[in-house]
Amino acid sequence: MKIHIKNGRVIDPKNNIDSQLDVFIVAGKIVALGQAPAGFVANQTIDASNLIVCPGLVDLSARLREPGSEYKATLESELQAAVAGGVTSLACQPDTHPVLDEPGLVEMLKHRAKQLNLAHVYPLGALTRQLQGKILSEMGALREAGCVGFSQANIAITDTQVLWRAMEYAATFGFTLFLHAEEPFLAKDGVAHDGEIASRLGLKGIPSAAEALALASILRIAHETGARVHVSRLSTAEGVAMIREAKQHNPNISCDVSANQLHLTEHDIGYFDSNCHLKPPLRTQRDKDALSSGLKDGTIDAICSDHTPVDEDAKLAPFAEAEVGASGLELLLALTLKWAKQEKVSLLNAISLISQTSANILGIPAGDLSLNNYADICIFDANEYWKISPNTLKSQGKNTPFTGLELAGKVKATLVHGQIVYQS
Amino acid sequence: MNNPQLDTDGRLRHLLSIEGLPKKILNQILDTAESFVGVAEREVKKVPLLRGKTVCNLFFENSTRTRTTFEIAAKRLSADVISLNVNTSSQSKGETILDTVDNLIAMHADMFVVRHNQSGAAHFIAKHVPSHIHVINAGDGRHSHPTQGLLDMFTIRKYKADLHNLRVAIVGDVLHSRVARSEIHALTTLGVPEVRVIAPKTLLPAQVDKLGVHVFHDMKAGLKDVDVVMMLRLQNERMNGAMLPSTQEYFKTYGLTQEKLSYAKPDAIVLHPGPMNRGVEIDSTVADGAQSVILPQVTYGIAVRMAVMAMLAGGSGQVQGGQA
Numbered sequence: 014m015k016i017h018i019k020n021g022r023v024i025d026p027k028n029n030i031d032s033q034l035d036v037f038i039v040a041g042k043i044v045a046l047g048q049a050p051a052g053f054v055a056n057q058t059i060d061a062s063n064l065i066v067c068p069g070l071v072d073l074s075a076r077l078r079e080p081g082s083e084y085k086a087t088l089e090s091e092l093q094a095a096v097a098g099g100v101t102s103l104a105c106q107p108d109t110h111p112v113l114d115e116p117g118l119v120e121m122l123k124h125r126a127k128q129l130n131l132a133h134v135y136p137l138g139a140l141t142r143q144l145q146g147k148i149l150s151e152m153g154a155l156r157e158a159g160c161v162g163f164s165q166a167n168i169a170i171t172d173t174q175v176l177w178r179a180m181e182y183a184a185t186f187g188f189t190l191f192l193h194a195e196e197p198f199l200a201k202d203g204v205a206h207d208g209e210i211a212s213r214l215g216l217k218g219i220p221s222a223a224e225a226l227a228l229a230s231i232l233r234i235a236h237e238t239g240a241r242v243h244v245s246r247l248s249t250a251e252g253v254a255m256i257r258e259a260k261q262h263n264p265n266i267s268c269d270v271s272a273n274q275l276h277l278t279e280h281d282i283g284y285f286d287s288n289c290h291l292k293p294p295l296r297t298q299r300d301k302d303a304l305s306s307g308l309k310d311g312t313i314d315a316i317c318s319d320h321t322p323v324d325e326d327a328k329l330a331p332f333a334e335a336e337v338g339a340s341g342l343e344l345l346l347a348l349t350l351k352w353a354k355q356e357k358v359s360l361l362n363a364i365s366l367i368s369q370t371s372a373n374i375l376g377i378p379a380g381d382l383s384l385n386n387y388a389d390i391c392i393f394d395a396n397e398y399w400k401i402s403p404n405t406l407k408s409q410g411k412n413t414p415f416t417g418l419e420l421a422g423k424v425k426a427t428l429v430h431g432q433i434v435y436q437s
Numbered sequence: 438m439n440n441p442q443l444d445t446d447g448r449l450r451h452l453l454s455i456e457g458l459p460k461k462i463l464n465q466i467l468d469t470a471e472s473f474v475g476v477a478e479r480e481v482k483k484v485p486l487l488r489g490k491t492v493c494n495l496f497f498e499n500s501t502r503t504r505t506t507f508e509i510a511a512k513r514l515s516a517d518v519i520s521l522n523v524n525t526s527s528q529s530k531g532e533t534i535l536d537t538v539d540n541l542i543a544m545h546a547d548m549f550v551v552r553h554n555q556s557g558a559a560h561f562i563a564k565h566v567p568s569h570i571h572v573i574n575a576g577d578g579r580h581s582h583p584t585q586g587l588l589d590m591f592t593i594r595k596y597k598a599d600l601h602n603l604r605v606a607i608v609g610d611v612l613h614s615r616v617a618r619s620e621i622h623a624l625t626t627l628g629v630p631e632v633r634v635i636a637p638k639t640l641l642p643a644q645v646d647k648l649g650v651h652v653f654h655d656m657k658a659g660l661k662d663v664d665v666v667m668m669l670r671l672q673n674e675r676m677n678g679a680m681l682p683s684t685q686e687y688f689k690t691y692g693l694t695q696e697k698l699s700y701a702k703p704d705a706i707v708l709h710p711g712p713m714n715r716g717v718e719i720d721s722t723v724a725d726g727a728q729s730v731i732l733p734q735v736t737y738g739i740a741v742r743m744a745v746m747a748m749l750a751g752g753s754g755q756v757q758g759g760q761a
Binding site for chain 2 (some may be wrong): 207209211212213214215216217218219259284285288326329330331332333334
């Protein structure tokens with residue numbers, strides 16, 4: 014199979030390319046940019062005039078709900094959503110039922126995903142058994158089964174000795190830990206940022222200090238043990254400052270922010286909108302501004318979707334009882350573009366935050382359009398607006414605070430290993 | 438974002454919280470309540486305003502007093518009243534709130550009086566009922582208890598001529614109190630120039646000053662020259678733990694005694710939403726003393742709840758209970 018993507022504006026952050034080039038694909042791999050190789054005759058031509066051709070997006074945090082919560086979403090529905098959002102590789106969290114703490118489960122997940130032939134799935138294994146924060150999981154075996162790193166999802170390790178040992182052990186083998194920073198005692202039963210809005214609405218708050226305290230432990234222990242740590246979904250201004258400071262002397266630290274946090278604040282909860290019940294909670298304008306600056310100056314390395322599909326019934330409850338999370342795979346690109354436009358960030362830099370840097374953090378072969386790479390490609394129209402509604406989302410999770418909003422950035426085609434897996 | 442409490446003509450559709458209601462509507466409710474005070478003193482304590490309507494008390498959280506006052510209010514308006522304690526029956530069988538509500542709608546309920554231990558529960562139900570059904574929030578988590586706030590305002594109006602010239606102190610567990618939040622919004626909306634809260638830091642929500650109140654931690658300073666003292670109930674489960682060391686220490690520091698009340702103006706009145714913990718947040722000599730208006734609050738509570746129900750069901754907001 015030979016594919017010719019013509020007349021597109023190719024943006025490839027890794028190779029610092031932003032120009033009108035044709036892309037030539039043979040047997041699933043990129044064989045040339047610009048000039049067709051000798052004797053190239055396309056079986057299929059994609060006209061990308063007025064469109065952007067970039068690496069398939071790489072998402073650092075998605076929930077696919079398999080195994081165990083197929084009533085919320087299935088691997089198939091969510092991987093369809095991924096490619097509809099231009100995402101060709103994603104890391105999935107281990108908080109499934111059962112928890113991803115056994116190699117067999119990981120192999121099964123990888124196998125099922127591969128059969129679907131949509132986006133690539135890179136599982137994050139459970140760092141501790143059952144995510145209970147007590148006994149380390151068999152990281153070596155999980156790694157062999159296909160885990161690209163280890164995570165506690167939203168569940169903190171309260172015992173600092175266990176956290177220390179986990180980092181030491183991971184550092185021994187060069188594994189990356191993906192940790193969400195939230196001190197669980199301060200955050201106990203909290204459902205919103207502990208500030209003006211929570212006080213008005215009578216919701217139990219999660220103070221910013223919960224992030225700072227957890228981050229202080231994580232950064233300190235990472236420093237002591239030499240572990241490679243990626244902090245997932247930063248939410249506070251203080252957190253950004255702490256990461257900035259830590260990065261000055263520890264090159265093994267990276268972090269991301271969810272696209273939700275770049276666009277929403279506590280005020281968006283309005284009259285108890287349960288779609289805004291998120292983890293971490295939506296914080297203040299000041300925090301949002303700091304996250305944005307952190308992203309621009311490189312303190313924050315990447316943007317993730319924090320895709321968490323929730324079934325409708327689980328959101329139909331009073332705010333605190335409604336299940337946490339928002340659907341996000343299909344919004345990652347558009348929300349990133351919206352942020353970039355507001356902050357006057359170039360398309361090249363913006364795309365890097367959801368492709369090349371994410372791929373680097375995961376240590377996977379993706380996120381760029383180098384020659385001889387497998388052709389994982391996203392083709393989108395940066396200027397086409399589309400309305401977010403349950404009908405326009407492929408994900409089984411229709412839960413998003415952005416419902417009703419019109420966003421620019423419509424994916425027109427997605428290629429995985431040189432095959433067109435999505436086209437609109 | 439549309440205000441879920443008002444219809445497109447700006448009339449009251451649901452009563453969910455004081456916040457978000459214009460001063461005009463608050464005064465309208467209080468004025469309407471005025472005309473209902475007399476109903477209880479008649480030989481036949483009933484007016485036919487809600488005849489043929491079904492009011493459903495939907496209590497997901499235990500309450501005897503509030504439920505009773507809503508029942509009496511609805512019955513005095515000639516409504517048919519059903520009271521359900523849902524926390525023990527359907528919810529434990531896994532039925533969702535909306536299932537319960539839908540069933541009652543199918544039985545042609547016209548009005549829901551809702552109490553729930555989660556903030557936002559009344560908003561949630563109001564969002565899902567058809568437009569001819571009205572929802573009254575009888576307390577949701579820590580968020581709001583608007584009829585309590587209104588009856589407190591009604592009581593203050595009875596004893597203090599000019600709300601625009603008052604200093605009011607709210608004392609106690611503001612953090613967990615839906616009553617306090619409703620009182621604060623009612624007072625500030627009605628133009629009370631100085632609202633204070635007095636409590637230890639453990640019992641105050643984050644950035645409480647943003648609600649428009651002055652924060653005090655000391656009773657002597659906080660009660661100085663106030664016209665109205667509004668006490669809050671201290672829930673049993675907060676009494677011993679990380680919030681407060683003991684009830685004794687709380688009473689010593691924040692319990693309202695005659696001595697502490699003497700810092701306020703000599704003609705200051707004392708309110709309490711009940712039920713009281715005597716010897717914890719309030720001393721019996723104050724609760725039963727000359728400055729206490731705690732029992733009148735209960736009486737006025739019925740008139741205020743009648744007013745709210747009549748305005749919601751009447752639709753026009755022009756109800757005059759006395760002439761009905």
